[in-house]
Structure formats: structure tokens, C-alpha cells
Amino acid sequence: MSVLRRAKTWEISESDASDDESTVDHHLNVDTPSKQTARLEAEGEKKVPSLTDKCQTSSSSTKQNQRHALSPPRPGGSGTPSPARKRRSKEEMEADRRRAEEKKETREKQRAVRAQRKEERRHEQNRRREAAENLKKLRPENCIKSFTLSIHPDLLEHVGCDFLLDTLVCLEWRFNIEKQQIPHSITWTRDGLQEGEEGQVSVEDQIVLVLTATDFVEMVRSVKKMLDNVEETGSESILVPVLECLNRNAKKMITLLVTDSDYRTMAYNKPLFLEDQQSESRRATLDMEEVLVYLQLYKNISLVFLDDWQDVTDHVCAVTKSLAKRPFKLLTERAELPFCVDGSWASGARVERDGSGLIQVWSKQIQQLNRVSPAVASTVTKSFPSPRLLLQAYQNLGSEEERKRMLVGLLVKNGGKERRIGPDISARIYRCFTAQNPQLVLD
Secondary structure, eight states, X not given: OOOOOOOSSOOOOHHHXXXXXXXXXXXHHOOOHHHHHHHHHHXXXXXXXXXXXXXXXXXXHHHHHHHHSOOOOOTTOOOOOOOOOOOOOHHHHHHHHHHHHXXXXXXXXXXXXXHHHHHHXXXXXXXXXXXXXXXXXXXXXXXXXXXXXXXXXXXXXXXXXXXHHHXXXXXXXXXXXXXXXXXXXXXXXXXXXXXXXXXXXXXXXXXXXXXXXXXXXXXXXXXXXXXXXXXXXXXXXTHHHHHHHHXXXXXXXXXXXXXXXXXXXXXXXXXXXXXXXXXXXXXXXXXXXXXXXXXXXXXXXXXXXXXXXXHHHHXXXXXXXXXXXXXXXXXXXXXXXXXXXXXXXXXXXXXXXXXXXXXHHHXXXXXXXXXXXXXXXXXXXXXXXXXXXHHHHHHHSOSHHHHHTTTTTOEEEETTEEEEOOHHHHHHHHHHHHOOOTTOXXX
């Protein structure tokens, strides 16, 4: 028995498809006679306008041409005003010119003020920069580079002088060997560091004189003879150039460095005059003290005994560093103090002839005690207006304990607050005014 199958798709041949397309085209291209007649009438209406439309078009164009044509001027002369700008008067032009000049002058002044302020700021910056540079130059570590040590050639004959020269070379300090006014001396000079001091050399007032014990004894003998008017001091004595230098400049400060410690005892104990063998030691000591007092008080000459040239080198280096610190200290000391020294807390109380002001002195005396405020001192002075009254009150009491506690309980008013004096302050005030031992510690 055969099975019937249903076709899934329709099988259409090429001839059938072409027949269908031709049929559709024939239906689209073939019009009925009525449709052709309607198409021709529509095209004729578009191409041939009607007479009425032509008349309307011509009339509208004529109106537009008449509207765009210029109308003749009116006989009354009341036509549209001319848009030309109204001419200004001479006064208005002059006022405008003045206003323009004023604005220009104002701008010039403002420009000049700005330029002046800019110049002032520039000068201020330069001034501050120069001040900072000068301050930097005056600092000890920089100022010491401007010093030059002048060493007398006679000092090179000393055995330990090489130690001084080697130290100066190691420290990179400038020095030179040249003759000085005073033999065996060392002086200092400083180059100018501030503006206007370039090329100037200032001589310091310090002079160091290095002597052996023998030279020092000879100098002491010369001074003693001069004081006793025994004979004139010889021209070869070292005292002569020293006195001449001090006579020319009394502000010079001379320091005598006596070396060779082995001869120090000889310098102190060797008699200056051998008149009496029994009292020669005592007289030598008195003569030495007299000469030293004369040199220090009348000639401003100080004396230092040293063991060797190492101590001399240390002293010279210390003097050099001290001189290098001096310019910076002088500059800083010129500045005003950062606090007011004329205040009531720093000044004393003025006492008049009539006695006014004594109560303030009495109050300040009590305030000198530790932890005693002005309010407490004022309370004590109101109760006992003078020290005598306070001492009399102490004497009227019988026992020591009562005297110590006499001020306890006095009312102290300070800024709206009230409190009372305690036993500690009362006891310290009592000990301050009644104690007989000057070494007693009050607090």
C-alpha cells in the first residue's frame, strides 16, 4: 500500500514567474481612457493660467512699485528729521577736553605712585640684603679672617716661638713679622668690613708683651727707680717705649706675659736693693707689689705669669678670638632693649620732702621677700604704715610664737577676690625684720 506524502513547498517554474511579472507590468502601464483624460486636463490647468489670475498679479505688482517709490516732500516742511548728529557747543568740547586731561593726569599720578612704591621696595630689599651681608661679615667666624697679627722679630729668638707660628699656620690666620714700636710685642690690625671702610686698616687697642723673667726684673727695677726718683731711666730699658706708647694713646691695653717658670721665684724673691741682709726678702716683696700696683692702676698694664710658649700661644689665640667677637657684640648692643625699662615695676619710688612716697618704699621693701605679692605687701603696709610700728607691735607680744603668727588672718583683696595671709608669710616677715643672724636663710 502506497503512502501519500505532502509537499512541503510549492515548486514554481521559471516560466510561471516570468508570466506573473509581465502580468503585473501590464496592469500598471495600461490605463483606462477615463484616467488618461483626467491627467491631460490637470496638466493643461497648470500650464495655462486664467485671465482673472493675470489681472490680479498685475495689480499687486503695480501697488508694490508705487509703495517703493519716494513720495514728494510735504508743502508744510514737516517731513522726517535728518538722522545727522547734533553739533556740540564750544563749552561742551572744552569740558570734555578738560575731563580727558584730568583722567590722563590721574593715570600719570597713579603710574608715578606705583613706580615710586616699586622703587622704594627695591631700595628696601637692597638695604636689607646689604645689612644681612654686613651682619654676616661681622660674625666672629668671618671677622677673624680680617685680622692680622704683627709679631716683633725679637720674639723669634725665643726657643718656643715656633710653636706660636705653627699654630697660626694651622688655624690659617694671617700674620707677619715686622718691627713694632715696643720690642717683644704682638699687635693686631683689622681690615675694614663695612661699607665705606674698604681698604682701611684699624689698629686694635690690645698689645701683648712677651718677656722673660730676667727682662721683667729689669723692668721692675726701672719702674722702682722712676718712682723713687733715684736716676733717670736708661734709654735701653724696655719701659721707655712702653711709657711713650701709653703717653700717645692712653686707651692702649698692655699685657705682660712673663715666661720661664724657673725664674719666677727669682723674679719675686730677688731683692731690688741690698741695703740690709736681714730685711732684703721682705723689702723685695714690697717693692714688687708696689711696682705691680703702679703698673695696673696708673698705666693699665696687667701681668700674667706663664710656664712656656704653649701657654703664650693659648693666650694669644684667646685674645684674637675675643677681638673677633667685639664688632658683632657692639652691633647687637646698639639695638634697643625688647622691654620697657621705664615701667613702674622697674623704677624705684620717689620720696618727696614732705615724706610722700615713703609708703611705696615700705611696700617695695616687703615685696623683696619671696612669694610676697604686691597685694600682700599693701595689706601689711595698711595695717602697719611704717617699719617702726611693725617692730613695736612685735615687741608688745609676749611669746615668740605669737610674734610669728601676728600677721596671720589679715584680709588680702586682689581683683575682687579675698584671701588671708598664711602662717608661712607671717613667719618670714617676722624673721626678716627681727633676726640678728646675717647668714639666716629666710625661705
